[in-house]
Amino acid sequence: MRHLIAIVALLICSAGSAIAAESPNTADSTQAVMDRTFQRLGAEFIKNGRTDGMSIAVVKDGKAHFYNFGSTTRKKTQAPTERSVYEIGSISKIFTSLLLAHAVNEGKIGLQDDIRRYLPGEYPDLAYEGTPVRIVDLANTTSALPDNLPNPFPQGKVDPDKAPFIALEAMKGFKQDQVYEELKTAKLSAKPGTKPQHSNLAADLLGRILEKIYGEPYETLVARYIEKPFGMASGTGRGRAADEVDGYNKRQVAMPRIYDRAFLMAGGLRYSTADMAKFLAAELAAADPAIRLSQQPAWGDPDDFAVGLNWTLSKTVDGKPRLRMSGSTFGCSSYIEMYPDMDYGIVLLANRPGETQNEMQDLANKALEEIWGKPPALATLEKGLQADGYRNAARVVAEVKRKHPELHLTEDYVNAWGYRLLGENKVQQAGGLFRYNAERWPKSWNAFDSLAEAYEKLGDKPRAIANYKKSLELDPKNQNAVEHLKKLEAR
Template sequence: MKIKILLPIFFAPFVMNAQTKKTATDNRLVTDLDKMVQKEALAYMQNPARVGISIGVIKDGKSYFYNYGTTELGKSELPTSKSLYEIASITKTFTGTLLAHALADGKIKMSDDIRKYLDGNYPNLEFEKHPITIGNLTNHSSGLPQFLPDQSETFKKPMDSVALALSDFYKNYSKKKFYEDLHQAKIDFVPGTEYKYSNTGTQIAGDILEKVYHKSYADLLSEFITKPLNMNQTILGTNSAQLLTCYNETGKVMPRNFTTVFAPAGGIVTNTEDLVKYMQYHLDESNHYVKTSHTPLVKGEGDGIGLYWRIHNYEDGSKTVYHTGGTFGFSSVLQIYPSKNMGVVILSNESDGESQGKLQDIADNLLRNSSKK
């Protein structure tokens, strides 16, 4: 299969950029890394739509944190390493890590027909007698739609109204209704042969984990990831009062994530402090669970997808393992570079058509420039 990868306040001086926009930061501009982050962050914040960003870097076992902008438009409160953001689809890498545990524990096989774990009869979850496997879920080759029910018509509306429409629709959407709608899903290619991004498939993967362990997804996160790594501020759901206000490119406040039912696909709320710990864990590819989650089932042209992790291979033989995330008001990227013993996470409380790509550029540039030192 050829895979196409889509990609307390303490010291807060103000820095003038090319557009005379004042940008608050806690960057003390002492080290070379500080200066590299400053250059990249200020270039990003030049866009008048930007609100705030938090950056975490792990390099050779040492952690560095930087914050820019504000937690809320009209206020001068700088975000911190403890500020909570939605990380959207970066959540999928947590689900992939849990699947690596389930594989090691003999609970599942990547070749398993997903219907083995579903209640009821789903003759629609195959194409030409080829069933959807768990492996197909992890690399988005299942053919399942992005959402249930299919929301393609909703996404044709203006983006402001899309956010509100989806938030309202999924507010009371139950898991029971999800599986009723799954009966209507149509697969139009042999699973494993084409790429089609699917939150639906990741939700099913999370439900399979719950079924084989007889525990909730939240409990599995705690048992296998957040508790062992002391990620004490990483939670599921969007009811935290500390979650930052989020905006679109026009400065309009956006609704919080609607992924109650789709929690394994995008429901985690966390901060750079915890995600630096998560990156440190995933830098250790001698760890069996880490190595498994980073290993692609099918390789593309230089790129691949592991257990939800995206993998990009560079010409020098090194690689980056990453995922981006975006809701209607939050953007994020988390990238680790095992051969460089380095990881970068960037969280933003503003989302637009370019934000995820620009954040990924920052992470790439920090790696490239750090390698020169």
């Protein structure tokens, strides 16, 4: 099954090796290649209708480069610039978590603190079998809290073009303390600290807690600790409304801008690529102890999949650390990633929501490989798999690792690679990769679910059924396996 992490982390076009010591002329040629690559990929992105306008900022060795495409509005042709302002969605959570890191370093709060210490009233249900929600759980996405509370989104059948307007109207009616009243009866979905899941509520509560311990509004804290030190313009309020892009959904319907404070700490900040380039430069330099703290693993294993303070942490196929985050609002998408060992980072902003954030990640990864080349470990692995016909991927991987010990494969990387091959109708090859995953991670329901899908496409009904059943045994909640088994066993 192509589950969320695999979709969001399409790592097939992975980071290349860090640039070796080269002559001065090579640096100039690298810049020329970078310019050509982004200009071509950006133009194709617009031509293929993935968004109306897009702005890109690349920071390499402390220097910012900007690329802009399309139009900021459908009302007329108006090219974006590095000063065009976009809603950055859930990337706002990184800003809120950076404020938390400052508060921790100043001794104002502890990451292991029970969040109820900082909330008004009693909340007996904010614990699961005796395990409370901690401050760190709010920032590493493992709080197990509901996604939105109060929930402004309309229930039942609603015209998707009207739903955002209904939600914003509902937000306007929220009372200041309504979230606390509803929180008293909210239920946790799992034990806190065990499983990452998206929660705007977690970020909102974290922002409210920070306001309480500092005795100042969130906007003031963002300005003091982030915007002013980094040289960024304000990302709150309506002061730059004239520079804001118009956002549209996938049907090209104009979407409302989000100014309501109910969404601010979780996804309501808005910046230009000029601003975000400064943010990227500061994050890459990591001179501030708070930045370093926010980038450290707070859940999981960075060799596989981990979360810092709202940064997703992983490694490239050649073992280099990688940090990323994406976001989406009603009318905008954002994607940011960094490779500290390469002193390289990129942020992409677009005026189209949803799937656009994943498509921008694809663009970023394609550009990286085109500019700096495919890592030798990956090139050797691909050649070996092709020569083997993908029949025994485990043996090929072992052989490549002897020559390239830096080769680093995760379940999600291989899973995404397999689905790319499926998309190219290379089912046998995809099956070979899925078999490797099932052998390498025998307790993964998703590995067996993906393998079952390959067998199903090959027409091998017995093996498809056996692997769907194995997946379901590992995760009884896997509805994908349930649905496919019903179809296969009914034939």
